[in-house]
Amino acid sequence: MSLGIIGKKLGMTQIYLEDGEALPVTVIQVAGNQVVQLKRKETDGYSAVQLGFNDKKESRVTKPLLGHFKKHGATPKYRLREFRMDEDKLPEPGTVFGPEVFPPGTLVDISGITMGKGFQGVVRRYRFHGQPATHGSMMHRRPGSIGCRSTPGLVFKNKKMPGRMGGDQRTIQNLEVVQSRAEDGVLVIKGSVPGATNSYLIIRPAIKLGAVAKKAKQKQAAAALAAAPKAKGKK
């Protein structure tokens, strides 16, 4: 359990590395993640930090919510989000977090709401292959058979059929932080991220870091193996 932050997707661009490689990156605004409330085991049954993000005019906040912000000495925000944390690691109330939480090179998991695609057929929604376009085929993008006959006599649950697509929460794991720009309050992340521009994102430390670390180790081992015979040859 560790600290994550709330962000806002600003859009994508590209960055040139020193060797000339162009890296596709997403820019995420993260400055101003303020600690609103601290949840403790004895009072709430669990320990967590509630962060607020994106300043909101006081006049636009309902009075009960305004009371909540005032009680904890925070300014009104559009977004509130809790992150479970160990009790001894809880930050001071009122602390403001920004891009410095994730220095360059860190791997992060990013969640967001994907762009809504509306009501889509089965080819677009589930990548069904569809049927032949020509040769007398009069069936092109249909789902085909959706079940058997009197046994089992029903269409199975979760059968892939046409329907609303997109607008779901999705997480992309192990994205690399390329730049952590304190002066702009921005994280620059390698690759793409779910959601439209200006949508909210949750940025957390990568949970499957183990797998990545393993891969890196294997790579190192392979490199060492490759280097070893060369060294022998020189002798």
Add this chain to the structure above:
Amino acid sequence: MIFAKVLTRLSLVGRQFYTTRAMSIITKIEHEQLRKNIPAFWVGDTVKVHTRVIEGEKERIQIFAGIVIAYQGNSSNKAFTVRKISYGEGVERVFPMHTPRIAKIEVVKKGRVRRARLHYLRDRVGREAVNVNEVRKEQAANQPVEA
């Protein structure tokens, strides 16, 4: 209030006024990527592009010389296409304008063309294929300069 209006109007005039309004962070990041030592050249010009080629651990410079036939994209994503005739075969190469893999761009000759894209050169054979009118001296002064 009036001041703010003036600022918005200025920003509508053109990109060069970006400093007068709050620059978007993405624009700022893109501006950091831009190279500053690029000579002004445009479609129709003959250029020599010095590219860095990395072979194993060695790095050397390779020159690609030809006519600029198109521009694509903008800001840090800008690119241009160079066409040359190599051993009787037309060769085109697209270079990102701001990539560090370009060591230097040399403008050999200024051309006078009436198109933004010289795709018609692809259909030409022989001498005509590389024939782009040169800029006359008095025109050179009025040539639109593009960084």
